[in-house]
Amino acid sequence: MDEKDLILLQLLEENCRTPVSDLAVMAELSEQDTKDRISRLEAAGVIRRYAAVVDWERAGNGSVTAVIELKVSPERDFGYDRIAERIARFPQVRSLRLMTGTYDLQLLVTGSSMHEIARFVAEQIAPMDRIRETATLIIMKTYKENGVTFAVRGEAERLPYSF
């Protein structure tokens, strides 16, 4: 991993559909070198997936997303890892993190309705061994996701010409 790899990662994170020819020119590399580097980053698991950032509120599919905080009793020898691996298997769980602070695991869960999320938490997550406490926080509005601002705001006017 060197400076050129970091430039490629930043460019791809921003727009993974940037043509390789443009990536090469911007990063001051040959096209072949650029392709090889991206392949290596994919193989090493640094690049996990190429995905779109979707504003689901605007898409209007009515889905609901919640942050779920879990207090968990860690297991001897495994800590939080085994329980986290089990929770991660649920397709409703979009992200899962171990946190410092007053709770341990934080989940981002998506469902078609508030009711569906409530059921998922009550029937799948809360009853698992070692889960001591859950808190479900419904996301009311997303202003910014993965560095992309969703709120629509008029752009300030700029003069078309100056020296």
Add this chain to the structure above:
Amino acid sequence: MEDVISLGVGEPDFVTPWCVCEASIYSIEQGSTAYTSNKGTPQLRGAISRYLDTRFGIRYNVDEEIIVTCGVSEAADIAIRAVVDPGDEVLVAEPCYVSYTPCVSLAGGIPVTVRCRAEDEFRLTADALAESITPRTKALITNFPNNPTGGVMQEADWRAVADLLVDHDLLLISDEVYAELTYDGNHFAPAAIPELRERTITLNGFSKAFAMTGWRIGYLCAPPEISAAALKIHQYVALCAPVMGQVAAYEALRNGEAEKDAMVREYRLRRNLFVDGLNKLGLTCHLPKGAFYAFPSVESTGMTDTEFAEALLREQHVAVVPGSVLGPSGAGHVRCAYAVSRDDLKEALARMGLFLQSRK
């Protein structure tokens, strides 16, 4: 005219870093709306002094050698008026920003241009400078990294002209507003050369580096006797720079570095993309080492720079600036500011391609 992609604007497309806006908004809420010291707030001058020392190795005394101005435009004007007597000749390294020559004339001086040529990568050479010096020459005005050429002067380049400045007892007015936008290596400030320190007026500001054009904050740094003369003019024409802008500028120096660096990285990516595209179109363009302008030659098209710029705007709705507007050495080139989004740069290149095709 609709749907115009303007590469004519010498202005960052970024909005000022949010921490900077936030600090200024808060200060207004706190009622900080009054005049400041003529020279600018002590906090900002202190921060500028530390910044110039750590960043470029040039030291200026906070109380006697730094004046905060309404942009570098004002700084250039008061610097020229402070040192030029009627009838003095003032050398202006061109191509360059449009205000230096008129400001010299307004001060009663006689502007004399010195050419920076494409074959020298638009640097100022000792030969070109020597040709233009007469017994009446008082000062030299330079702007590196350069608008419009993107040319830069490294330490060796400055040392090559330093002797001439010393031998002929000339002052140097060095506009370094693009200093942070230096892509290969670091910016070199001529005042870092000891022989030049006492005869140099360093001008810099926040517009380009921190995307703060509308705030109008620049500064002038010079030895005490020159600063004192410039301050007299500043206090009559501007009194002080706007306090909101000074608060913002102070915050930019305190907490704006990461965002500034991110913007500079982005300009470099755009430069690579755009200059590569121009050369592929057959518009020969050297790789600019600083600022955010590409300065391709349009001679291969058989058109003059003005004809090219007018036709390109009329037919393909892409605005560029004819190089001859910025000095005789700019003839045959056009200035394209790549301070616009990468998508717009790609679209501009595509349209320029269509334009060139239609002329074949």
